[in-house]
Amino acid sequence: MVTNIQVRSKGTFTLPAELRRKYGVNEGDLFSIVDLGDGDFLFSPKVVQAKQLSDRITKTLEEDGVTLDNLLTALDEERERFYHEHYVKE
Structure with missing residues (x-):
């Protein structure tokens, strides 16, 4: 699944509802973001x-x-x- 998201003011963006439901992501859940270089990022739940x-x-x-x-x-x-x-x- 490939989905485009838009960064809004203050750097926020919305994780698509389909993905939130599929992976049980709820408001307030923490995520880690890893800069892989060349503009690529790895975004994963903090539970990792x-x-x-x-x-x-x-x-x-x-x-x-x-x-x-x-x-x-x-x-x-x-x-x-x-x-x-x-x-x-x-």
């Missing part, structure tokens, strides 16, 4: 950064040798500690 953040976290955990089993074991230990700290009366 969640994937980038997830990739960075995964890379850091792998570099530190942390596995899913390590995380699950630590979670179990933390739940146990929390339970005893808040619910077990000694």
Whole structure:
């Protein structure tokens, strides 16, 4: 789908209703715009950064040798500690 849009005063433009409905874009949603050079831009929902953040976290955990089993074991230990700290009366 190719659609032309017009930039208005203050740099605003309207994303076509068909695209807003198709992708669930609502008023107030944030987007990122990347200048690709030569007058080309990449315009994408801000949620894309969640994937980038997830990739960075995964890379850091792998570099530190942390596995899913390590995380699950630590979670179990933390739940146990929390339970005893808040619910077990000694």
